[in-house]
Amino acid sequence: MGDTGAADVARESLFSAELAAAVAGARRRAVRDGDRQVDTAHLLHTLMESDPEVSRAVDGGSAGQGSAGQSVRLLGYLVQRTIGYGLRWSGTVEDSGSLPVLLACRAPGWSPAAAAAMEGAFARARARGAARAEGTDLLAVLALDHRCRAAEVMRRAGVDTEVLAARLDAS
Template identity: 85%
Template sequence: MQSRIGDKGATGVVREGLFSAELAAAVTGARRRAVRDGDRQADTAHLLHTLMEADPAVCRAVDGQGEGQSVRLLGYLVQRTIGYGLRWSGTVEDSGSLPVLLACRAPGWSPAAAAALEGAFARARARGADRAEGTDLLAMLARDRRCRAAEVMRRAGTDTGLLAADLDLMSRDLP
């Protein structure tokens, strides 16, 4: 299903037709979640949370780490939303994956989130696809060891290195 998202706020990547419907829903949901939480920017944890809610393939990939791991991770993300995340409220996520100056180019997104979105599209292109899937974004989040999403995954018991490797193997089978 083709995405009809016309949002250009993340980077030059988030444009109509470049993300699957599930990934477009997650991107839109992450922005809404950040606003609702009172955060200045949507960060990688916002993306991970909405991605888990919007894309069953992402949950299946996380469950490859162990039966029920996606439920455990989603529970941890909910806990972050209702209290744990307050520590991060109003701060800029900078995982070091790219210069903070990108935040000026991608208003409304943390630098790490913008890099993950761009990386998801580049990953899709590398496997010959026209649209990025949720698992492309999940792989980018798992690879950036210093982003909030990876921290949340690790705290929930997910081995982010193994998850990224599993997603790389899976991507060879995708169009």
């Protein structure tokens, strides 16, 4: 997984507290799973566990809207991924094609798709005038990258990633 370098520390100062917790959890999850890199499914799993706004967004927004069971179903799929569902991914590098693989060299310990998702979350935060990226920024980017592992898991859990991304963009 590699050491956290100065670039990682500088990037982490741009995270909300919830996103920082999710990134730290994703790193721990990748190590525990024996994966060489943090991938988008690791990020999604820890986002769902550590950021209540992300769970609310998956469920359709504020309390009383949408399908309250989608976040629970999604967490179930993510747990299955850690106990075997993701074995076909074991030992492979996640590259959704959303950026050149060279970015992975600038973000050691991260799959190219996860590195691109983090960059996308920063860009989304800047576009809305925020100083820090939030978990919902990362969730929106993950939902839009149809070829990443996180989006695949969301779709398998019945989450309409197009609707989710549009809802997050509207908020």
